[in-house]
Amino acid sequence: PQARELILIAVLCAIGIAGRAAFLFLPNFKPVTALVIVTAVALGGETGFLVGALTMLLSNMYFQQGPWTPYQMFAMGIIGLLAGVLFRKGLLRRNRLSLSLFGFVYGGVMNPAAMLMYQPTPSWKLLIAYYVQGVPVDLVHAVSTFLFLWLLSEPMLEKLDRIKTKYGFYQ
Numbered sequence: 097p098q099a100r101e102l103i104l105i106a107v108l109c110a111i112g113i114a115g116r117a118a119f120l121f122l123p124n125f126k127p128v129t130a131l132v133i134v135t136a137v138a139l140g141g142e143t144g145f146l147v148g149a150l151t152m153l154l155s156n157m158y159f160q161q162g163p164w165t166p167y168q169m170f171a172m173g174i175i176g177l178l179a180g181v182l183f184r185k186g187l188l189r190r191n192r193l194s195l196s197l198f199g200f201v202y203g204g205v206m207n208p209a210a211m212l213m214y215q216p217t218p219s220w221k222l223l224i225a226y227y228v229q230g231v232p233v234d235l236v237h238a239v240s241t242f243l244f245l246w247l248l249s250e251p252m253l254e255k256l257d258r259i260k261t262k263y264g265f266y267q
Contacts, residue, residue, distance in 0.1 A: 100263055105146055108135055112151035117158065124236045130244035132176040133199050137190055138256035141180020148172030167209030175202050196245040203238025204230055
């Protein structure tokens, strides 16, 4: 990759970190997942994975590192990779509603990680219990991702397309 491409990834990570910090007072109401999905659709799944994983790693430098950090990095990276792959295959469209619904579905990606971190003997029953207990938190995350994608996906996609065209990225 060229330095220009790395700078774009760094800037997108910085936007994610700033977005996470700006909504610090609202637990789980963060624009990071929306940013990762938009990045993956505009620049590809690999870039979406990098932006998701790096944003979680670097933002946890401010918010607190812990045993959950690798899980957060993996979960956010996989969301970006999956969004990019589904978009490339034509299963995820580039419109506001499609992206918002996709973001809403991935509200509870950290529940298996919570179970694996805190339970010595994981089981399917425990996983279901974690999902049931996590409904309020997951719902806030899903709604925030839906809202951020609904409001910001089109302007962000336009800006990223303009950058791709202007600098000849990812072609």
